[in-house]
Each structure stands twice: as structure tokens, then as C-alpha cells.
Amino acid sequence: MRISPRTTARSPSYILPSVIGLCCLSLLFMLYKVNDFATQTRTVAGHNLEPTPWHLFKPKTFNHDALPSRAYKLLQCSYLACRYRNQGNDTEEEEEHRRSATSVAKAPKCPEFFRWIHQDLEPWAKTKISKAHVEEAKRYAAFRVVISQGKLYVDLYYACVQSRAMFTIWGLLQMLKRYPGRVPDVDFMFDCMDKPSIKKTEHVAKPLPLLRYCTNDDHFDIPFPDWSFWGWPETNIEPWTEEFQAIKLGGQETTWRKKELLAYWKGNPDVGSHVREELLNCNDSKTYRAQIMRQDWDEEAKAGFKQSELSKQCNHRYKIYAEGYAWSVSLKYILSCGSLALVITPEYEDFFSRGLFPKVNYWPISPNAICPSIKSAVDWGHGHLAEAQAIGRRGQQYMENLNMDRVYDYMFHLITKYSKLQDFKPVPPRNAMEVCADSVLCLADDSKQREYLEKTRENSVPATPCTLQPPDSNLIKKWKKEKKDVFQTVEDMNLVNEIPGPLP
Structure with missing residues (x-):
């Protein structure tokens, strides 16, 4: 009787290609989702943001990196660059800065024009600044800034022309480094375009708080140092x-x-x-x-x-x-x-x-x-x-x-006085993203931007701001x-x- 030879079980020939194909599809899907997530990520450099509708300008263009490379950069800069800074408590270096800040030499008096800070904030002296005030000012703002426990968060709405937003936010970061532990929690809207927008004739019953680079007697807009103090690479x-x-x-x-x-x-x-x-x-x-x-x-x-x-x-x-x-x-x-x-x-x-x-x-x-x-x-x-x-x-x-000492002093005193008018505790909005020096440098897309940012990076020596004079409305009227x-x-x-x- 003839015995049939033993046959070895073999996998179907289509399984391996199927597995490979499934892996490729999964990888492509993952890349698609990563890229889709990246294309929704808004940055201080202007990625995925439209120009302000009240002051149109040519939309920004960025380096044409390969799709995965561009997506990785946006995710790296936006979500990972500040990660290690947030782990654990403040570093020993930061704690030392806070302790030594009180031992700095006696501060000089601020220049006389600093008295305008009181005048600019006078519209909210009685009504205070509510969260609803801030939220309503959003329709005039390019971005929102929240400082909470010494960290800076930004909620971006529109792109700013050229690198205005990047350099303005960089200036805020350097102010935090300059005065460690002294900048109060604060929540404000900012418009980075030219003309003031909160007209006194239209908002006299309920002035909206909005910071920008200039103002005049017909507007409530609050002036703030402009981006070019940190450089204008364009x-x-x-x-x-x-x-x-x-x-x-x-x-x-x-x-x-x-x-x-x-x-x-x-x-x-x-x-x-x-x-x-x-x-x-x-x-x-x-x-x-x-x-x-x-x-x-x-x-x-x-x-x-x-x-x-x-x-x-x-x-x-x-x-x-x-x-x-x-x-x-x-x-x-x-x-x-x-x-x-x-x-x-x-x-x-x-x-x-x-x-x-x-x-x-x-x-x-x-x-x-x-x-x-x-x-x-x-x-x-x-x-x-x-x-x-x-x-x-x-x-x-x-x-x-x-000089830059006085520029930072003005920023500090304005933000400090503004924060005292708030009747709520500032909390970063759900869509806000933490911004730190490393994340801004990561987003800088040309050598000139990075050069200027590095030049203006504050050193590790804490400073004491100048002493702000009290309000004097009669003096301002006289001027x-x-x-x-x-x-x-x-x-x-x-x-x-x-x-x-x-x-x-």
C-alpha cells in the first residue's frame, strides 16, 4: 500500500502582501492625520492664519518643505519645544532669580510719560475689566495673551503682517525672564495692525480693553511698545x-x-x-x-x-x-x-x-x-x-x-496696573498654546529672524523696574x-x- 507523502501546511500567498499593504495604509493614514492636525495648528509665525479682515495684506508664504517635514516642524515647535521646561517645579536657577530680584540696587524713577499708563487705564477704574469685557474685545484682536504662573499662553485668531506677532510675543517672553516671579497673572487682547479701533463715540458705555501699538484721543485702545524694538528683519x-x-x-x-x-x-x-x-x-x-x-x-x-x-x-x-x-x-x-x-x-x-x-x-x-x-x-x-x-x-x-530697560519697565507697569483692574482669575483658554523662547526660535523661518531674536534674549540677571509715579490727570491736561x-x-x-x- 502506497503511503502519501506528508504535506506541510502553507500560508496563503496573499497574506504577506496584505499585511504589508495594511501597514502602508496605516502609515499613510497616520501621516494624513498628523498632517491634518498640523494644518490646524496656528503659530505666532502665522501658519494657518488668515490676515486681519480690518487691515488686509498679502497672505504669508512659508518655505516649501516636504509635507511630513513641515508637519513635524509645526508639531515640534508648537507642542514639544516647551515640554521639558514644564516638567516638575521651577528650576533652581529660576528660584535663585526670584530670591535675588529683591536685592537689586534701588530702582530709579520712571520717566514722566509713564504717567500716561494711569490715564490709559482710567476708563476701567470703576467698572473694572471683566472676562466678558475681554471676550467681547476679541472681534478687534489678532491674538489673546494670558500670563499664568509665570508662563505665557497665546490664542491666535489672525495673522499679523510680517513678523510683528512673533517679535511682540518674544518681547513679552523676555519681560517675564527679566522680572521672574513679579509679573502678575493677566489676560488681554492684542491687535498688531496699525489703526486703533475702539472708538469712544461707539464704546463710551462699555469700553473694551484692547492693546496695540498706537492710540489717540478718539479711541480707548491702550498703546504698547511695538515689535521693532526687538528688530524688524523684513x-x-x-x-x-x-x-x-x-x-x-x-x-x-x-x-x-x-x-x-x-x-x-x-x-x-x-x-x-x-x-x-x-x-x-x-x-x-x-x-x-x-x-x-x-x-x-x-x-x-x-x-x-x-x-x-x-x-x-x-x-x-x-x-x-x-x-x-x-x-x-x-x-x-x-x-x-x-x-x-x-x-x-x-x-x-x-x-x-x-x-x-x-x-x-x-x-x-x-x-x-x-x-x-x-x-x-x-x-x-x-x-x-x-x-x-x-x-x-x-x-x-x-x-x-x-533704552530697553525703560521699554521693559513700561511693559511691566502697564501689565501690572491692567491686571489689578481685572475682576476674574486669568485662565488660559482651551485653544491657547503655551509659548516659550525655544518654541519661537523653532518657528523663526530665516536666519535674520533668529539672529535678531537671539540678540535680544535677556540674560539671567533679574532686574528691578523703575518706580512708577502716581496718577496726575491735571499734569497730563497741562501737557x-x-x-x-x-x-x-x-x-x-x-x-x-x-x-x-x-x-x-
Whole structure:
């Protein structure tokens, strides 16, 4: 009898390919979910955010990394970069900072213009700031900031033009490092675009608290130091400490008597500014004593910013300041030259400009007759050399005194006073994300951004903020009246009659 050979059981031939296919599908699904999650992740660099609808600008573009690489970067920067910092309690180093902060030398008095902090927050002195107040201000904000137990959380709503949001938030992080354990818990909305939006005529019954870079008498918006104090990489403008020193040195390269006897302005007139458009008509060295230069930032970037270095624009005795779409960061750079700043009377003010006084730190130019007013100012300066030079020096000295110590002090006192008006305990919103120095650096998408961020990283030595003066509304009323009187005097002056003759 023939015995059949034993047959060995064999797996079906389709199982292995099926397993491999299933693994591939699972991997693809996982990658899809990771990428889908990443595309919903909003960052301070502007990822997955639309421009503010109240001030539109060209949407941001980012490096075209491969899909998995881009997703990994967003997740790494947003969710993992701050992880180790959060494990356990504060480090021994941070505890030492807090202990030693009280032993720092006695703090100086804050500059007088710090008194405006009380004035800006006065609308909420009686009503206080409720959580509902903050929530309602969201419709005017680009992002929300919550500081809780020394950590910074940000809830992002819209992208800000260029790197404004990134550098503003970086400044807040450096303030926390500078004053460890001293910054109170706080919750506020912030808009990073130009024009104030909380009109007093529309919100007088219930003012909404909103921080931004500028304000005026018609709005409740609360001014805060602008991003460019930490650098403006898109225009090749260094952080404030380095830029001021470079401009000051540039102003000293030519003596006062050898500086060009013209009023000089260089900038972008195509920003929806009536003042700048009118200023173009003043470009006549004989009739109006002015040299007006159009700046094209796109072309400047292509040329390596060789023609836009601010330190090389201090060769004229007179430099003109003209607002842009609203206020302009250029004011501090113009004053830094030491030339006589001719300020076309502005509609908006930032946090420090309210401490400047006409005919003390600058010469006012009438917005109603810009070209003739510039001519009159130059003619006056030509006939009053010592006085014009002294005003220019005082403007420069004002900006030199506004160092980063004072910038951080202003931020600290504003946030501290604001927090005392809150009638609720700040808690990070569900969608808010913690931000730390490592996460911001991780998101910086070019070398210039990272360079400026690293330059402005605060060291580990704690500081004591300057001493804030008490509120004095009468003093502020006095300042405003003095300015108004000078504006009117200059408006009415017939300076031409005081001049010995036309410029040579």
C-alpha cells in the first residue's frame, strides 16, 4: 500500500502582501492625520492664519518643505519645544532669580510719560475689566495673551503682517525672564495692525480693553511698545539697542554746520496716507527746501538694503516725520539722528511719543500746509542755528534715554496696573498654546529672524523696574494744553519775516 507523502501546511500567498499593504495604509493614514492636525495648528509665525479682515495684506508664504517635514516642524515647535521646561517645579536657577530680584540696587524713577499708563487705564477704574469685557474685545484682536504662573499662553485668531506677532510675543517672553516671579497673572487682547479701533463715540458705555501699538484721543485702545524694538528683519532694521547706536554714530560723521541745508524724508508713500502723498509735492530744494525720496522696500530687499541703512540718512540738518497708514515706527529713528526733527503734527501717538514736546524735542509742521510749513521751519533753523541744533540734540537724548530697560519697565507697569483692574482669575483658554523662547526660535523661518531674536534674549540677571509715579490727570491736561498752544503758535507764525534771506 502506497503511503502519501506528508504535506506541510502553507500560508496563503496573499497574506504577506496584505499585511504589508495594511501597514502602508496605516502609515499613510497616520501621516494624513498628523498632517491634518498640523494644518490646524496656528503659530505666532502665522501658519494657518488668515490676515486681519480690518487691515488686509498679502497672505504669508512659508518655505516649501516636504509635507511630513513641515508637519513635524509645526508639531515640534508648537507642542514639544516647551515640554521639558514644564516638567516638575521651577528650576533652581529660576528660584535663585526670584530670591535675588529683591536685592537689586534701588530702582530709579520712571520717566514722566509713564504717567500716561494711569490715564490709559482710567476708563476701567470703576467698572473694572471683566472676562466678558475681554471676550467681547476679541472681534478687534489678532491674538489673546494670558500670563499664568509665570508662563505665557497665546490664542491666535489672525495673522499679523510680517513678523510683528512673533517679535511682540518674544518681547513679552523676555519681560517675564527679566522680572521672574513679579509679573502678575493677566489676560488681554492684542491687535498688531496699525489703526486703533475702539472708538469712544461707539464704546463710551462699555469700553473694551484692547492693546496695540498706537492710540489717540478718539479711541480707548491702550498703546504698547511695538515689535521693532526687538528688530524688524523684513527691512533689515536691527534691534533698538544696536540700531540707535549706529544711527547716533552716523549722525556724528558730519558736523552740524556741514550738514545739508535741506529737510529730508525717505519712505514709502504708497500706504494710504494723505500726509505722505502731499509730502511728495514738497520735493523741491529751491521752493520748499526739501528733498523727498520714495522708498521701494521690495527693490531694497533685492539690492541687499544698501540704500536704506538708517545710519547713513543723517546727513541733513532737518529730517521729516510723516505718519503712514497710522502712526509709524520711523519716529524713533528720525529723532535718533540728532538733526532737527520736523514732525508733521500726528493724528496718532505711541507709548513714548506723548513725552515729546514741540520746540523742545522737535519742530512741529502744520498738516494743513505741509510744504510751506517745511520751508518756514528750514528758514527758521537757518536763522537760529544754535537753537535748532539744541532741539535736535534733545530729541536724540530723549531716544537715548528710552533704552530697553525703560521699554521693559513700561511693559511691566502697564501689565501690572491692567491686571489689578481685572475682576476674574486669568485662565488660559482651551485653544491657547503655551509659548516659550525655544518654541519661537523653532518657528523663526530665516536666519535674520533668529539672529535678531537671539540678540535680544535677556540674560539671567533679574532686574528691578523703575518706580512708577502716581496718577496726575491735571499734569497730563497741562501737557496737552501746552502742546496745543505751541501747535497753534507755529501755525500762526510768519517765520519768513524773521529770515535774513533765502538759503544759499
